Amino acid sequence: MQNHPTIELIRRSDSLPPIPKAFGETLSMLLEPFEFNIDECIEKLSGLPRLEAALIQVLNYSTILNRKFLTLKDAVLYLGAQNTRMISIAFLTGLLLPDKEGKAKIFDNKKYWKHCISTAIAGYMIAEETGLCDKERIFTYGLIHDIGLTVLDICLPEQLDRICTMHMEKGVHQIVAEKIVLGGITHSEIGMWVCKELGLPEEIVEIVGYHHSPLVSCKACNEVKIMYLADYISASYYEYLLGTSMTFTYIDRVRESLDLSGKFIDDIAERLPEKVESISRISFFDLE
Numbered sequence: 001m002q003n004h005p006t007i008e009l010i011r012r013s014d015s016l017p018p019i020p021k022a023f024g025e026t027l028s029m030l031l032e033p034f035e036f037n038i039d040e041c042i043e044k045l046s047g048l049p050r051l052e053a054a055l056i057q058v059l060n061y062s063t064i065l066n067r068k069f070l071t072l073k074d075a076v077l078y079l080g081a082q083n084t085r086m087i088s089i090a091f092l093t094g095l096l097l098p099d100k101e102g103k104a105k106i107f108d109n110k111k112y113w114k115h116c117i118s119t120a121i122a123g124y125m126i127a128e129e130t131g132l133c134d135k136e137r138i139f140t141y142g143l144i145h146d147i148g149l150t151v152l153d154i155c156l157p158e159q160l161d162r163i164c165t166m167h168m169e170k171g172v173h174q175i176v177a178e179k180i181v182l183g184g185i186t187h188s189e190i191g192m193w194v195c196k197e198l199g200l201p202e203e204i205v206e207i208v209g210y211h212h213s214p215l216v217s218c219k220a221c222n223e224v225k226i227m228y229l230a231d232y233i234s235a236s237y238y239e240y241l242l243g244t245s246m247t248f249t250y251i252d253r254v255r256e257s258l259d260l261s262g263k264f265i266d267d268i269a270e271r272l273p274e275k276v277e278s279i280s281r282i283s284f285f286d287l288e
Helices: 005-013 021-030 038-046 049-062 072-096 109-130 135-144 147-155 157-170 174-182 187-197 202-210 221-242 252-257 262-279
Strands: none
Touching (some): 005 187, 072 135, 109 147, 109 221, 109 262, 147 157, 157 174, 202 221, 221 252
């Protein structure tokens, strides 16, 4: 995959913003909140000044305490590892978005971000129901699971628009359209590549790379299955936002392996739009 022509085009575009390796290292620490050294974590975060400012800004915006938080240590101690991790992922996504409208003309950046939020919410609800993995961690992963599409918007917007045209106007499944336009690879494989380039934790790499392939053998198999179902639930909501009537089916064996009923999946789908609209208004999901 490293030498695939589409990956080479992305490399040559020089459009990906530089993301310090310290970002991936910091996320790895935040994924294990009971094991990491807070002073070491803060030292790494302090090497990312824009993220440091964002964490303090979010905390001062949302806190009900009658005080101002001025230091990074204040922010991390008050927010905790889970919230710091979530805001960091939202911030990373914001860094990768070329601007509020995106570079592509047909691909709708804002609707895509709502899909990411809805996938995060659905994943959280499934993880909470099954108890198979950390629900806050799954929420975080939902925000970044489609990072490959963001990369396409930044680096290859014309190709992304061709994919969207095939999908929305001709009814071609998005994954099929991606393989046609991108020479056999999809946003999942592009996302997997960029996560490795950014030095993100292996668990994130696997979820980004395999969330459309839930039966693949990997270390994070339960997380991948949950993200697959969450993405399926969210896809119907996303198609509604796009104004299409396309419907999807999921692999029953995946749902059954998680001991979930079809009714539970349907219930999440019904409740999702209201939850997305509510959480979309939280300040850190619209970071500069």
